[in-house]
Amino acid sequence: MAAEAQYPFRSALVTGASSGIGEAMVELLAAAGVPTLAVARREDRLGALADRCPGVEVLAADLTSPEGLAAAAERAADADLVVNNAGFGTSGRFERLDADRLQREIALNVAALTRLSHAAVSAMVPRGRGYLLNVSSVVSFQPAPGLAVYAATKAFVTSLGESLHEEARGTGVHVTTLCPGLTRTEFISVSNSSGYQEHYPEVAWLTAEQVAAAGLRDVARGRALSVPGVLYKTMAAATGVLPRRVARRLSGLVQRT
Template sequence: MLRKTALITGASGGIGLDLAVLAARDGFDCVLIARNEKKLTELKNVLEKRYQIKAYTFAADLSQADSVSRVLTYLDEQELTVDLLFNNAGFATSGRFAEIDPSEDIDSIHVNVVALTELTKRLLPGMVDRGFGRILNVASVAAFMPGPYMSVYYATKAYVLSFSEALASELDGSGVTVSCLCPGPTDTNFFNRANITLPFQSMPSHLVAFAGYRGTLKGKRVIVPGASNRAMVSLAKFLPRRLLTELTGRIQDPARQEQDTTEEDLAYSN
């Protein structure tokens, strides 16, 4: 009997790595996609040795226009069909929109929206034909509110949530389900890369991944891990939109970020 296969983007660390471990533990072969080939190879070796599954690696930068086509060509060459799709890759830009390098925002849109949509578009028909498939799109609690100073990132995550919910409805009864994971601040390197100082305690990535993985296998449509994050989402639905936007902007204001960094440096020097 052939084992089913999971494809995970952003698999070299954080939530993506943890999703790969969970899938391998349950006996799924894994296709690991990320930019860092060395980290992918290290993960492949660990998964194959620990769980006796087959892991495949493909280094790709999903901000590049031809990246998804290259991934699909690789799948064809390896004669692989994908049963579980974890669209986890993503990155954020931060700062005043007018001052951010345009190429960085465009790259963010390509990774968070275009690659996610194209992978889903290209792999979904096979799932429907086979009568089985699970898709997990990783968004964020940011999907539920506007985000000044991270405007593009918040907008991309709103797209992911809306797209996922709509597609889940279209596929009802097909044997294929679509889930959307909306974590809050998570203990990964994501926010460091975006130069964001978090005012909240972050959630361990393995707990976020477990909630997303379990919810996906159950066919749950929207998954918000953590009681505080669920409370934040509930509050966002009831606050006036302008007030919600202003509150989010105050938290993410670059001036506040700089002040917090300075105060932290002073604290360490005393």
């Protein structure tokens, strides 16, 4: 059995903790003895997580509501590690998608993440220590026809995170952006991307545990970007060297097949 990870975090807050990557992060943090606040909307799922993980407290909050976001922001100011992981996508052609849903996607992936990042960093800098881990995606590296708004929200997350990483240099605060590729979680059904299951080969899929472990390891090490898995590390590097025009066309072909 693998040894439990050791983390430098004194306490943690994880959003989107009721399933997938966020839930796996809470499990790893709890196993390492880090007191953790788990945030999401589904109270029953959070309760079950707290029951099986010692040291886990829960906050049921909708981060797209002003009250839910304010409650989480207040707690983010006290945490040594803040993980902005809650997020969702919407698959399909832009003009066919529900405009209200896209608005909620931007409210969660962009606005709530920015507010909680601000609450965290503005408390961490005067303390001279802290860790911020924002969950983006490999789709943030190029446009993604068929997932256009989602990719745009994640491009914002990666840009914000890389800028904050540099701003925080020398302050004792570490800002890391986690960019997973395809990961087996409820995201696939929530984002209406269930067709991906058959479309992409086994080798393309990461587990929530792999992604969670890589993100926590890389924020503890003070890395700017964390891209779990050799396949996605190679793809991210290739995107950087391919002309933008070629990367965009390839991405469009992948989404259409």
